[in-house]
Each structure stands twice: as C-alpha cells, then as structure tokens.
Amino acid sequence: MSAFRKKSGVNELSGKFPGYKGDALQALQEVGAEIEDQIRVTKNGLTYEGILIPRSEHGDDKHLVLKLRSGYNIGIKITPTTKIEKIGPKTELTFVPPPPPEQKKNLPKVALLSTGGTIASRVDYRTGAVRPAVSANDLYSIIPELSDIAVIDAKILFSLFSEDLTPDHWTKIAEAVAAHIAQGADGVVITHGTDTMAYTAAALSFALQNLPVPVVLVGAQRSEDRPSSDAATNLIEGVLAAAKAPFAEVVVAMHETISDESIVLHRGTKVRKCHTSRRDAFKSINVDPIARIKDGEITLMTEDYSKRDRNRELIMRSRFSWNVKLLKFYPGMDAEIINLLVEKGCKGIVLEGTGLGHVSRRCFQSIRRAIEGNAIVAMTSQCIWGRVNMNVYENGRDLLSLGVIPLSDMLPETAFVKLSWALGQSDDVEVTKNLLTNNIAHEISARTVKM
Amino acid sequence: MSAFRKKSGVNELSGKFPGYKGDALQALQEVGAEIEDQIRVTKNGLTYEGILIPRSEHGDDKHLVLKLRSGYNIGIKITPTTKIEKIGPKTELTFVPPPPPEQKKNLPKVALLSTGGTIASRVDYRTGAVRPAVSANDLYSIIPELSDIAVIDAKILFSLFSEDLTPDHWTKIAEAVAAHIAQGADGVVITHGTDTMAYTAAALSFALQNLPVPVVLVGAQRSEDRPSSDAATNLIEGVLAAAKAPFAEVVVAMHETISDESIVLHRGTKVRKCHTSRRDAFKSINVDPIARIKDGEITLMTEDYSKRDRNRELIMRSRFSWNVKLLKFYPGMDAEIINLLVEKGCKGIVLEGTGLGHVSRRCFQSIRRAIEGNAIVAMTSQCIWGRVNMNVYENGRDLLSLGVIPLSDMLPETAFVKLSWALGQSDDVEVTKNLLTNNIAHEISARTVKM
Numbered sequence: 001m002s003a004f005r006k007k008s009g010v011n012e013l014s015g016k017f018p019g020y021k022g023d024a025l026q027a028l029q030e031v032g033a034e035i036e037d038q039i040r041v042t043k044n045g046l047t048y049e050g051i052l053i054p055r056s057e058h059g060d061d062k063h064l065v066l067k068l069r070s071g072y073n074i075g076i077k078i079t080p081t082t083k084i085e086k087i088g089p090k091t092e093l094t095f096v097p098p099p100p101p102e103q104k105k106n107l108p109k110v111a112l113l114s115t116g117g118t119i120a121s122r123v124d125y126r127t128g129a130v131r132p133a134v135s136a137n138d139l140y141s142i143i144p145e146l147s148d149i150a151v152i153d154a155k156i157l158f159s160l161f162s163e164d165l166t167p168d169h170w171t172k173i174a175e176a177v178a179a180h181i182a183q184g185a186d187g188v189v190i191t192h193g194t195d196t197m198a199y200t201a202a203a204l205s206f207a208l209q210n211l212p213v214p215v216v217l218v219g220a221q222r223s224e225d226r227p228s229s230d231a232a233t234n235l236i237e238g239v240l241a242a243a244k245a246p247f248a249e250v251v252v253a254m255h256e257t258i259s260d261e262s263i264v265l266h267r268g269t270k271v272r273k274c275h276t277s278r279r280d281a282f283k284s285i286n287v288d289p290i291a292r293i294k295d296g297e298i299t300l301m302t303e304d305y306s307k308r309d310r311n312r313e314l315i316m317r318s319r320f321s322w323n324v325k326l327l328k329f330y331p332g333m334d335a336e337i338i339n340l341l342v343e344k345g346c347k348g349i350v351l352e353g354t355g356l357g358h359v360s361r362r363c364f365q366s367i368r369r370a371i372e373g374n375a376i377v378a379m380t381s382q383c384i385w386g387r388v389n390m391n392v393y394e395n396g397r398d399l400l401s402l403g404v405i406p407l408s409d410m411l412p413e414t415a416f417v418k419l420s421w422a423l424g425q426s427d428d429v430e431v432t433k434n435l436l437t438n439n440i441a442h443e444i445s446a447r448t449v450k451m
Numbered sequence: 452m453s454a455f456r457k458k459s460g461v462n463e464l465s466g467k468f469p470g471y472k473g474d475a476l477q478a479l480q481e482v483g484a485e486i487e488d489q490i491r492v493t494k495n496g497l498t499y500e501g502i503l504i505p506r507s508e509h510g511d512d513k514h515l516v517l518k519l520r521s522g523y524n525i526g527i528k529i530t531p532t533t534k535i536e537k538i539g540p541k542t543e544l545t546f547v548p549p550p551p552p553e554q555k556k557n558l559p560k561v562a563l564l565s566t567g568g569t570i571a572s573r574v575d576y577r578t579g580a581v582r583p584a585v586s587a588n589d590l591y592s593i594i595p596e597l598s599d600i601a602v603i604d605a606k607i608l609f610s611l612f613s614e615d616l617t618p619d620h621w622t623k624i625a626e627a628v629a630a631h632i633a634q635g636a637d638g639v640v641i642t643h644g645t646d647t648m649a650y651t652a653a654a655l656s657f658a659l660q661n662l663p664v665p666v667v668l669v670g671a672q673r674s675e676d677r678p679s680s681d682a683a684t685n686l687i688e689g690v691l692a693a694a695k696a697p698f699a700e701v702v703v704a705m706h707e708t709i710s711d712e713s714i715v716l717h718r719g720t721k722v723r724k725c726h727t728s729r730r731d732a733f734k735s736i737n738v739d740p741i742a743r744i745k746d747g748e749i750t751l752m753t754e755d756y757s758k759r760d761r762n763r764e765l766i767m768r769s770r771f772s773w774n775v776k777l778l779k780f781y782p783g784m785d786a787e788i789i790n791l792l793v794e795k796g797c798k799g800i801v802l803e804g805t806g807l808g809h810v811s812r813r814c815f816q817s818i819r820r821a822i823e824g825n826a827i828v829a830m831t832s833q834c835i836w837g838r839v840n841m842n843v844y845e846n847g848r849d850l851l852s853l854g855v856i857p858l859s860d861m862l863p864e865t866a867f868v869k870l871s872w873a874l875g876q877s878d879d880v881e882v883t884k885n886l887l888t889n890n891i892a893h894e895i896s897a898r899t900v901k902m
Contacts, residue, residue, distance in 0.1 A: 200782075276837025327779075330650065340795075360615045381727050
C-alpha cells in the first residue's frame, strides 16, 4: 500500500479502479490507466496532468479525479471529446511544489490575492490538524492549469483564519483590489477562509462601486491535500470567472453540489455559508446565483447584471464603522443589552428578529431609547429565507412606529456589513438610513410572486 | 362578485372553476359543483363540508379547496374513492362560528391548548392587519372535522404573539400539558405562533421527560381566513397525530411542501423556521422528520423513537434559567459584550460561531474570563446545517482548551433553550455541563457518513 493511500484514508476501496464505474471506468480501461498512474487529460483546449486517484464510492460514473502535481485534486467530467493519455507509471505522492509555470502571453491578467483559510492550508499529518501554509504563489505553482487561463499576479495580503478578519481587513482587501485593477488586472481572485467569506464578499460589494472587472472570492471546504478537496476546482473556475466572466461584480465561486461538476458564482450580498463542511455549503438566498461554470463554460443565470467594462472608473467607498452590532433575538432576550451597547457608543444595531421581523415588546423601551439617542436600529429575519414585512402584525407595526428600519430580504449578515459600511460613509443619520435602505449591490431582491 | 372574492383577492381568476384543472376539475364537473357551492367530501371515513373556493393558479390538478363553515380552508386530494356531493347552492361567506359540535364517544381524548399566533388570528379587514382573536374553543367549533378524530378538551393558556413568550411561558405550557395528561389526555395539541414555535418545542422536549403520549405544536403561516391558509390542515393533522401517532415525543406539525398534500412531524429539538412566510417554512435540520401524514395516514420516517405508552410516568423538569444568552458571532465582534453580560449575572452563553465552531481570537480573553467565573460557554454554528468540529483548526482547538463546550449538531436555538433548561436544573457547573452534552431528546443526531 502506498503512503498516499494510507494518508488519504481511502484504503477501504479496493481493486484497480476503486470508486470508478460506467463511462469513467471504461475510458480508463481503454487507455490502460490505473490508480496512481500519471495521466494527462485534454478537454476544451485545457490540459490537466496528474495522478489518477481513487474516487468516493458515492461518486458518479462520469468523472475522473486527478491529484495534480502537488496534492491538489480536480474532478474532470468525461465527454466524448475528452482525451485521456497515460504518461507515466505509478508514483508515490509527495509534496514538492514545482516552480511557478512560465506565463503565456495574450491571456487576461488576473490578480490572485491570498488572505488565508482552508484553500491555502495543508493538513499536518502528525497532528491531523489543518494549518494555513500555502501562499498565493504556491497555489499558483501547484495548479499549473491556471497559466492556461490567465497571466497570474499572485500576492499574499495576510494569512489568517477568516474568523479573525475584521472590518479593517475588508478595507485593506478593497484597497488591494483597487490597486491591482489600477495596474491593469482584468479580474481579481481573492482566496479566503470560508467561515466569514460571505461577510467579506458583502463588504467588497459595497466598498468597490462601479467595478470595471469581476472580483471573485474563492474558498475551500476541504484542504487541498485531501482527496475530497474542492480547492483546485474552485480556484481554477474562480480564475476563469475573473478572466472571462461578462459581469463586473463581486461574487463567491464555490461548488454547486457535492460533485465537482459545476461551480456557481453567487452574488456577494446574497450568499451564505449554510453547512459546516459540505463542499456545496454556499447558497444564494432568495435568488439564483449570477452564473454557473460547467465544462469550462460560464452560463449566466440572470440578465440583470453590471457588464464588464475596462474603461469604467472604480469608485472606492472602503471605510467601515466598528460601532455596529448584530443582535439575534431569542425568547426572553434581555433588553438591557441594547442599553449597554448604546452606552458604550454603538451607533447601529441590526436585529435578527423572528419571522416577518419581530422582537418581544419587552425590548421596545430599549429600542425606543436607542433610536432617540440617534442610533440606527434595523430589522432582518433569523428565518434566513423570505423577507421581513412589519405591517402584518401589531408588534411589527409598533416597531416601525418606533423607527426601526425594515430591511426587506437583506440577509442579517449582509445587513450588518452594510450598516457598518453606511456608518463608515456618513455620520448623518438620514444619509446613513438612505444608504442602508437603497439597493446598492443587489442586496435587496425584487419581491417574489405571492404564494 | 361576492364579498368573499373581493376579500380574498382572487378575483383575477375567472370562469366557473378558477384554478381547477385535471382530475379535480373533472370530479367537480361530474357532480355539477361550482365555486361557492356548498359541497360535502367523504374520504377515508372522514367527512368534510364546506364551500368550494378558487385555487391558486399554481396549484396541482389533484386537490379541492373547501372553506369550512367559518373561514378555515382545507385542501383535499381527490382519489378514486373520494366521494363528492353538492349539498347546497352558492352562498355568501360570513364568519359565524357555530357552536362546538357534539362530541362522539369512544374516540381518543386530545387536549387542545391555545397560546396565540396566526393559527388563532383573523385579518381585520378595515386595517388589513392580523390580530389574535380566536380561542381554542373557536378553533374547535369552526373545524367540526376535529370531532371525528378525537374528543377535544380545548383551553386557552394565553393569547400572545409568540415573540412575546419567555422561558416562564415554557414552564406554564409544560405544566398545563402535564395536568391534561394526568387527567387522561391521549395526546396534547398546542396552537402556537410560528415565530418562536421551534424554541418552545425544544423547551418542552427537555421539560417533559418520559412522556406517555405525543405533544404536538401546531401553527399557521397564513391566517385562517385567507384562501391560502394552512391553519385547518395543520390543526386537523396535528390532532390526528396527538390522537393516534405511535410515538410519545414533542413534535411540530406543519406543511411539508407548499401544497396541502402532506404534513410532517418534526422533532421538537431539530426543527427550525427557515422562511418568513412559506407554508413549508419549518424544516428538520440534519435529520428527517419523525413522521409524515398524508391522506389521513401517519407514516414513520425513523425507527428510533419513544413509543406511546399510557402507563409511562411523566417526569417534569420544567424550570428554566433566565441567565443564559445567545450570541451570534460576526467579524469584528466586540469581546467586551461577553464581559458585560457576565458582570450582569449571565451564567451561560451559547455562541453561534462560524463554520466548524469558531470565533475570533479577539474574543478569547473574554471567554477565558467568563469560564473562570464559572459561566458555561458553549459553541454552535451559524451555518445551521452540519456540526461543529473544533479539533480541525487551531482556533477551534484553542477554544476547546479554554473550556468552551462543543455542541455537535445541536441547533443554536435548541442549544440556547437547553442551556437555559440545564441551568434551571442545577447550579453545579459539572452537573449542568453533563446535562448540556448528554443527548436527552434527540437534540444531537448520529454522526453522518463523511462525504
């Protein structure tokens, strides 16, 4: 048994082609390629070279999985035009990052900024723990396919778990994006921990206005040296989106399902991490994603988007206030907490209320006092799906009359980011309220047809 | 045009059978019944009498919708054995609750406790607003079908919007349930506002141990006088579950999809309101519901349940602490809030962290201090789906070594309720921790197969 099998925990799969069946198995048998053989796959003009690795037994019968030189895994769907070649014998898998590949000319220029997270991490086999370790440059060098898609300018911004990022990091990321766009980037990819990637995506959506090119956040739910890793697929398609997508918006590129078949591009203001570990954890809420990437093709899923236009001038609005709090309501919630926060200088509170946008009457007095003290109090729903409507029930109407601002179907996380941003733009309560309630980056979706 | 059509806003549908098609249309044509005719439907031994009302244009071709004497609507699926009769001419719809029907003998006894909410509310046509107005007795009297299922003992506990319920109300509801079980109820139905119904369901799951009979919470997303109301269907099937389900657990009975076709019974600790307005807003998280009701039949969806046993002795554990807080983490969260809460006497904090169970290192010092001060700090995930695993990343492991308690796949809302309950049972930190982490009412589900 090779070291690889022991490490990746797939030694319960047996035979020459563990996990392979149907079309994929047939294609491998035709070229005489077995697990751990070095193979080359050519498809849609792109070439992938790596070691054939076992598949999960739950996999379909259409995909091969290659471990690229290095440890990154990629799933490739076999079509009638896919060419498979065996280019070398079985080999042990060890991590030796090759030098970055030579850059081709005449390709779009993509800036690749790394901030940390699983996509840039590796498992420490002694402890079983995952540590951030791989820089953007490493990522690039170990996924040479990227050089077929774009000329990559890789840069490390920071190497942090994403829960440690703060509004100040949002500002720094926005500034780095702006600098690379000014230097001629045709698109920007940001590798990011998945934990708070949706918050950062929302922040960039408000900070980077009038974008000329796409800004794509990419993460991974499984570190790149695990057989089930989504790192390489997400990164390759993220770079493709940055290089070629017809829109110029902030999006998150992640798996659409648990298979490697398709990547979806979620709008930065409408996306949420909805599972702790699944590769398809990210979901667009209340709307479709903006586009899908499948077999190297980008298909738009909406007609309502801002077009890519290299001549458009980016408007930077990258200041965020720290004086905003997100408060999730629960039965019996102590209203005193609102008083304490306001006393400590809090200027904005996003409530994650129940249902159509409610909190208990027990909180009304504190909310009234906060608003009288010029704090902004806004309402979202902990249901996550749907939209607040505070006109239906008496408690909702009373909250409206206290001055609570209903935020339609804005996600609580996006609302927190937006209020932090709005209070970073202006100290004037009316100006801030207008910024908060006007749709800036599709954070409020059109009212859906009543059921 | 009748007053009914004007009120219900379906006057854009035209013809004799607006919204009806296929089998349903054919069945109506065969008996010469038109919209607003009084009809009787007999199916599976149950008889429904009411006025035929228009359907949504998005409806299927299998269901009739009847407005029962009064305003409650029910969808009935037409099968080959369903009998339809026209029993009277077109009629104006006005709300005149009839007296409660005569009770049949030899049926199971079900206690029907009302706490408020949409299921017990009516639209005020002058303002368009919804007000709580209907008592359990009214509910019963306007859905005479209930008397075919069970002998109902209806009682009003309170008439509150559910966001105004507190841990003290959980105790009162638990005590009322216990009293009715002691008086011989074969099942208990609690009508409840949907906003915090899942919190109350979790609370009752911990408070009512060793239950001899089912306890079923029922709500409605649309008030009963709207054509799309789910009130009657949920209540009828909720009473059926209380009367006849083979299990003795606390469950929530709500629509499985947006059609009236099936009701699912969710375990009280694993359910969450995931949409502000849809009728299928309630979802079991990480597990299947315990059972489905379709065409009057209860089908179990798991074999792992506590059996109904009238001789089992209920154990009451109905005290809840008010000194527990639910804190949702967000980037840049002010750790100071944890200090403030602990200074104010908080004994337990449920963190809704990111991903596998993380918060920023900026919070570590405050968390350490809280735990050193004998507060219990527990971790759940704002992802909602999946489970925390704090051994994967350094921040998670460091939180564990501070003494933060990982709660596997317990929902944040359930974890808040459970810690409130555990601290209501004991002041001893170790006893409380044991209560919190031991699976009491299926709040932690078996580890699913890794993907």
